[in-house]
Amino acid sequence: MERIRPRTLSGFMELSPARQALFDRMVDSLRRTYSLYGFTALDTPLIESSEILLAKGGGETEKQIYRFTKGDSDLSLRFDLTVPLAKYVAMRAGELTFPFRRFQIGKVYRGERAQRGRFREFYQADIDVIGDGTLDIMNEAEIPSIIYRAFTALGLEGFTIRVNNRKVLNGFFETVGVERPADVMRTIDKLDKIGPEKTAALLESDCGLSAEQAARVMAFIGSTGDKASVLAALDALRGQSATFDEGADELTTLIKYMADFGVPDDHFAIDLTIARGLDYYTGTVYETTMWSHPEIGSICSGGRYDDLAGYYTDRKLPGVGISIGLTRLFYVLDEQGLLNDEVKTAPADALVLPMTDDLSFALRAATALRGEGIRTQVYTEKKKMKARMTYADRLGIPFVVFVGEDEIASGKLAVKNMVSGEQVSLAPDEAAGFIKNALAAGEGARCIKE
Amino acid sequence: MERIRPRTLSGFMELSPARQALFDRMVDSLRRTYSLYGFTALDTPLIESSEILLAKGGGETEKQIYRFTKGDSDLSLRFDLTVPLAKYVAMRAGELTFPFRRFQIGKVYRGERAQRGRFREFYQADIDVIGDGTLDIMNEAEIPSIIYRAFTALGLEGFTIRVNNRKVLNGFFETVGVERPADVMRTIDKLDKIGPEKTAALLESDCGLSAEQAARVMAFIGSTGDKASVLAALDALRGQSATFDEGADELTTLIKYMADFGVPDDHFAIDLTIARGLDYYTGTVYETTMWSHPEIGSICSGGRYDDLAGYYTDRKLPGVGISIGLTRLFYVLDEQGLLNDEVKTAPADALVLPMTDDLSFALRAATALRGEGIRTQVYTEKKKMKARMTYADRLGIPFVVFVGEDEIASGKLAVKNMVSGEQVSLAPDEAAGFIKNALAAGEGARCIKE
Numbered sequence: 001m002e003r004i005r006p007r008t009l010s011g012f013m014e015l016s017p018a019r020q021a022l023f024d025r026m027v028d029s030l031r032r033t034y035s036l037y038g039f040t041a042l043d044t045p046l047i048e049s050s051e052i053l054l055a056k057g058g059g060e061t062e063k064q065i066y067r068f069t070k071g072d073s074d075l076s077l078r079f080d081l082t083v084p085l086a087k088y089v090a091m092r093a094g095e096l097t098f099p100f101r102r103f104q105i106g107k108v109y110r111g112e113r114a115q116r117g118r119f120r121e122f123y124q125a126d127i128d129v130i131g132d133g134t135l136d137i138m139n140e141a142e143i144p145s146i147i148y149r150a151f152t153a154l155g156l157e158g159f160t161i162r163v164n165n166r167k168v169l170n171g172f173f174e175t176v177g178v179e180r181p182a183d184v185m186r187t188i189d190k191l192d193k194i195g196p197e198k199t200a201a202l203l204e205s206d207c208g209l210s211a212e213q214a215a216r217v218m219a220f221i222g223s224t225g226d227k228a229s230v231l232a233a234l235d236a237l238r239g240q241s242a243t244f245d246e247g248a249d250e251l252t253t254l255i256k257y258m259a260d261f262g263v264p265d266d267h268f269a270i271d272l273t274i275a276r277g278l279d280y281y282t283g284t285v286y287e288t289t290m291w292s293h294p295e296i297g298s299i300c301s302g303g304r305y306d307d308l309a310g311y312y313t314d315r316k317l318p319g320v321g322i323s324i325g326l327t328r329l330f331y332v333l334d335e336q337g338l339l340n341d342e343v344k345t346a347p348a349d350a351l352v353l354p355m356t357d358d359l360s361f362a363l364r365a366a367t368a369l370r371g372e373g374i375r376t377q378v379y380t381e382k383k384k385m386k387a388r389m390t391y392a393d394r395l396g397i398p399f400v401v402f403v404g405e406d407e408i409a410s411g412k413l414a415v416k417n418m419v420s421g422e423q424v425s426l427a428p429d430e431a432a433g434f435i436k437n438a439l440a441a442g443e444g445a446r447c448i449k450e
Numbered sequence: 451m452e453r454i455r456p457r458t459l460s461g462f463m464e465l466s467p468a469r470q471a472l473f474d475r476m477v478d479s480l481r482r483t484y485s486l487y488g489f490t491a492l493d494t495p496l497i498e499s500s501e502i503l504l505a506k507g508g509g510e511t512e513k514q515i516y517r518f519t520k521g522d523s524d525l526s527l528r529f530d531l532t533v534p535l536a537k538y539v540a541m542r543a544g545e546l547t548f549p550f551r552r553f554q555i556g557k558v559y560r561g562e563r564a565q566r567g568r569f570r571e572f573y574q575a576d577i578d579v580i581g582d583g584t585l586d587i588m589n590e591a592e593i594p595s596i597i598y599r600a601f602t603a604l605g606l607e608g609f610t611i612r613v614n615n616r617k618v619l620n621g622f623f624e625t626v627g628v629e630r631p632a633d634v635m636r637t638i639d640k641l642d643k644i645g646p647e648k649t650a651a652l653l654e655s656d657c658g659l660s661a662e663q664a665a666r667v668m669a670f671i672g673s674t675g676d677k678a679s680v681l682a683a684l685d686a687l688r689g690q691s692a693t694f695d696e697g698a699d700e701l702t703t704l705i706k707y708m709a710d711f712g713v714p715d716d717h718f719a720i721d722l723t724i725a726r727g728l729d730y731y732t733g734t735v736y737e738t739t740m741w742s743h744p745e746i747g748s749i750c751s752g753g754r755y756d757d758l759a760g761y762y763t764d765r766k767l768p769g770v771g772i773s774i775g776l777t778r779l780f781y782v783l784d785e786q787g788l789l790n791d792e793v794k795t796a797p798a799d800a801l802v803l804p805m806t807d808d809l810s811f812a813l814r815a816a817t818a819l820r821g822e823g824i825r826t827q828v829y830t831e832k833k834k835m836k837a838r839m840t841y842a843d844r845l846g847i848p849f850v851v852f853v854g855e856d857e858i859a860s861g862k863l864a865v866k867n868m869v870s871g872e873q874v875s876l877a878p879d880e881a882a883g884f885i886k887n888a889l890a891a892g893e894g895a896r897c898i899k900e
Contacts, residue, residue: 003761003762003763003764004501004502004505004761004762005762006502006536006537006538006540006541006759006762006763007499007502007537007541008494008495008498008537008541009495009497009498009499009523009525012495012497013495014493014494014495014538015493016542016545017490017491017492017546017552020490020491020492020493021490021491023493024491024493035797035825036820036823036824036825036826037820037825037826037827038797038798038801038825038826038827039797040467040470040471040797041467041470041471041474042467042470043464043465043470043473043474044458044464045458045459045462045463045464045571046496046557046571047459047462047516047559047571048458048459049457049459051454052454052456052457055454066497066518066520066525067518068516068517068518068519069518070516070561071561073459075459075516086456087456087457087458088456088464090456091456091457091458092466095466096467097841097844097845099831101797101827102467107496109497111520111521121495121496121497131831134831134832135831136830136831136832138809138828138830139830142828145817149820257809257810257813260809260810260813260814260817261813261817262817262820262821309456311453311454312453312454312455312456313453313456314453347485347488347489347490347551348488351488359588359707359710360707360710363707363710363711364710367595367710367711367712370486370487370599370712371712373486374486375485375486375487375488376486376487376488377487377488377551378588378592380586380588380589381549381581381584381585381586382584382586391547394547395547
């Protein structure tokens with residue numbers, strides 16, 4: 001037979017079994033955190049009508065999208081989880097209870113140019129809170145606490161959640177007389193990369209600001225350091241723009257309650273340079289950067305928007321949401337050696353090795369262990385003892401349970417701890433307890449180590 | 451703005467939040483069962499090169515497949531989880547440890563004609579055990595115990611796992627002198643639907659059997675009833691075909707160990723009419739039918755195959771696997787009223803309702819509850835008390851925690867059980883314990899009720 005060389009498409013992550021186990025642990029951890037904040041899970045189709053997905057249309061999205069026809073239908077693969085959410089909420093606004101809090105962890109598709117660490121199929125882990133007509137600022141204030149718990153639960157300790165408020169930016173630009181605020185935002189977004197001098201120059205050359213206006217913008221975004229000073233700097237600018245004052249109030253509320261939400265002071269900051277490119281953000285915006293690897297950029301971003309589903313419904317649906325690009329984060333953590341190899345990724349806790357022809361006793365032992373929640377395999381291939389032990393070794397199965405003539409005669413199992421080498425003789429029910437205790441001791445390991 | 455009517459493609463399941471929660475519970479339950487038997491999780495791409503997916507080619511598959519081009523690439527969406535597994539194992543045979551036990555629960559795509567209960571995007575929940583060169587019969591013997599535990603863990607009690615062996619069928623056909631065994635199998639597969647008379651007639655008219663041959667086939671597949679009698683009937687036919695004898699041995703081994711694997715006698719049967727259409731099954735085959743709804747057909751099927759990845763590698767990779775069509779199963783259970791409404795699908799365990807302007811105490815209470823693992827929302831929308839209680843009611847959140855002036859003064863929380871109406875005053879740490887105890891009492895509910 002002519003054979004086809006097996007391969008996986010470039011830009012598509014496909015993991016080894018052990019790495020997959022770790023990835024799934026990360027997903028489970030995020031699900032738990034999101035659930036802890038009362039978000040409900042959704043799972044929308046991977047395929048939608050192109051008309052729905054491209055309602056907003058234009059730009060990079062349209063070029064990158066996987067679009068095709070099937071019969072008479074013009075179909076596309078989703079490129080984010082936000083548009084499907086907008087569709088879902090618009091369709092079901094009458095039956096949903098608002099504020100509607102949903103999380104979704106799923107694959108999205110973008111046909112980007114393939115390069116290292118860029119994926120065409122990748123997981124996003126999103127939460128959004130959607131209001132019906134209005135949505136209280138406290139929903140925005142709560143988000144950093146979810147980011148904080150999500151990453152600490154994963155094992156990441158050193159990171160800063162940076163917040164800003166688009167009303168503060170827009171209001172300030174208004175008072176300075178900036179005519180093209182979007183251009184100015186795009187420019188100050190580059191501050192980190194190009195430095196203050198070039199930024200100031202670009203503000204004049206590319207954004208049409210006078211030298212004086214540029215200086216005021218630079219002074220404004222130069223307000224850094226502790227949160228009290230930044231808030232004081234904002235307070236000094238109050239009274240000139242209603243939008244600015246509203247944004248300053250919102251930011252003050254956010255900062256005020258952060259400790260009550262359980263976020264340590266050194267894990268969040270106000271960063272007036274954050275604008276988040278997307279047009280639709282209207283209030284608080286978020287970015288999250290790692291202390292040890294700031295070059296990775298933001299690992300969790302989002303913000304407040306006023307109109308989720310304007311393309312589908314005239315019902316006003318404001319919301320706030322964040323997204324973690326999970327596939328890329330996993331890839332980067334792996335590259336940096338930050339995935340924790342102490343997390344157990346073996347497919348089983350115990351391997352039963354029968355050493356007699358009749359397997360009844362060995363199988364009953366395996367059934368008993370499984371009944372106690374111990375993940376158990378029975379190895380019945382006709383191989384030499386050495387090959388059987390190699391099997392357990394290679395998979396990292398922590399306990400091997402030998403069942404030979406002696407065990408059948410005594411009704412006890414020979415349970416060997418593969419790490420310590422210790423071997424004990426135990427009745428099946430004792431064996432379950434013994435293994436469970438040993439497993440519990442090693443269960444604390446989190447996915448990320450720093 | 452011109453609006454686009456939001457809609458979901460026909461043939462694509464998209465659930466309400468409560469139904470999604472139940473569906474996810476089913477997925478979690480299957481993951482736990484599969485893990486208990488030492489299977490490792492895989493997650494392969496939704497998209498593969500068409501050349502890979504269609505290596506086998508031809509037939510219905512090719513017509514139904516979602517196939518498209520992106521740039522220069524001829525791509526397809528996977529239509530099952532077996533072909534991607536074959537690719538995965540062929541690619542990584544050198545690094546995997548055999549027997550390789552993997553499960554995968556994921557979406558697959560088939561562009562079938564849309565009709566009620568037929569899905570174009572649906573979940574399959576598969577397990578397979580792949581050997582390198584050989585694979586012991588005990589791997590086949592273990593499968594019914596996995597099916598049994600998977601369904602009982604979901605809450606389904608009344609079902610029969612039917613087993614047969616293709617070697618028994620092929621060997622018997624050999625002894626009878628059947629020239630087109632595939633046609634005969636297809637015909638006897640229809641026995642349930644068309645009855646014995648029509649089956650016998652078709653064996654002569656469509657399969658080229660003589661009246662005598664047809665009678666022998668009918669007598670053979672008429673061996674029903676208890677397993678001992680069927681095995682005795684098989685024993686009587688031994689000594690005429692090596693293939694038959696081997697199959698009879700395998701079937702005998704399967705039956706022998708079923709009790710040790712924990713499968714009750716009334717939950718499995720030998721059914722000599724089961725052939726499973728697919729050509730590649732070579733040994734044991736499985737079907738699973740519900741006692742209360744046999745008309746639904748098999749809810750879990752599979753079998754033994756000798757050559758998983760022959761299109762990609764000359765390495766012989768025999769295996770055994772089963773698949774549950776989860777989306778269709780969920781749909782059917784829902785239609786039949788068999789989903790258990792007692793399963794808690796609320797997005798939160800507790801709703802904190804602050805009744806003062808300053809929210810600090812209420813937020814600290816919520817943070818404390820979350821720290822104890824209680825899924826907690828804080829309701830801060832500026833709505834009347836009635837609207838707030840309606841929110842908790844509609845979502846089915848079992849506990850409301852009121853935080854007013856009295857609570858702040860006393861440092862205690864007013865915790866109301868929304869079912870019993872009982873309200874108690876508790877310190878935050880006591881409240882956590884109180885809610886946890888109450889939740890634990892209701893956690894046993896399984897997804898399916900009969």
